[in-house]
Amino acid sequence: MIAVPPTAEPTEKAAIRSHYDLATPFYRLVWGPHIHHGLWSEDDAAREVPAATPRAAQEALTDTLAALAAVEGGGRVLDVGCGMGGSSIRLARRRGCHVTGITLSGVQRRWAATVARLQGVGGLTTFLQADAETVDFPRGAFDVVWSIECTEHLFDKPAFFRRAADWLAPGGRMALCAWLAAEDAERPEKRGQVESVCDAFLCPSLGSFGDYRRWLTLAGLEVVREDDWTRRVERTWEVCAARVRRLGLHGLARLVDRRQARFAEHFTTLLDAYRSGAMQYGCIVARLA
């Protein structure tokens, strides 16, 4: 696991909350209703101009994770770090799932609840402003604990997985997508890149595939699937960087908050970390052992 370097400004939960409160309209404008990478097919990822649009690639990531985790119609899903409700609403609309979404951000909670209502799935979804590291749910309340690109922001990841395992019903699955440090990210030339990403993107630490496997196993889960999607998602940052440039958003972000501007200025740091092998993008599915 690689953490924010001691020389950097420490990551604080309040800064993560305020980032999502302030930056959610930017994400919507630049990328769309899902705040996660797009997943292009291997052929498409290799093409200079891919056939799939960024929006279709975002939906493909959600749908592929749902298929791999066998998210069933009518299932009870907890969406940890639900953003604007992109996954929650899609799982409710396409699979009739009953979804509870939690987010640190009050802005995102209201946004997600409003969009869910407008899209006719207000009755299948519940959105709460809650911290995944302290919230509690009854034992066995969910068939699937789902989390796309949120565990990066957690301070005690092993403790979160221990608690989340308890919320799963027998046969329950954990479906995750996460930014990962490479297994050899301790090497000096890689470590610096991962630390810069942690610092710029408000991640107290990034785990590797091996770290996640260990935390999930210690929580009583069996990892049934691990996929490295790095090559298939990295185009995301080229698209975002081009859109931010075109829309002139750097200046606007700086006016709103310097910390937010740092985020928008580091898209290439992340892309470079993927390309150098310092970081990976992982999909992980685990089930109660």
Ligand SMILES: C[S@@+](CC[C@H](N)C(=O)[O-])C[C@H]1O[C@@H](n2cnc3c(N)ncnc32)[C@H](O)[C@@H]1O
């Ligand atoms: C990169 S966004 C991903 C949003 C969503 N999963 C999606 O794919 O569109 C990260 C999300 O994690 C949430 N988050 C970060 N730390 C959290 C915590 N401790 N508890 C609950 N949510 C958290 C943020 O509020 C934000 O909604």
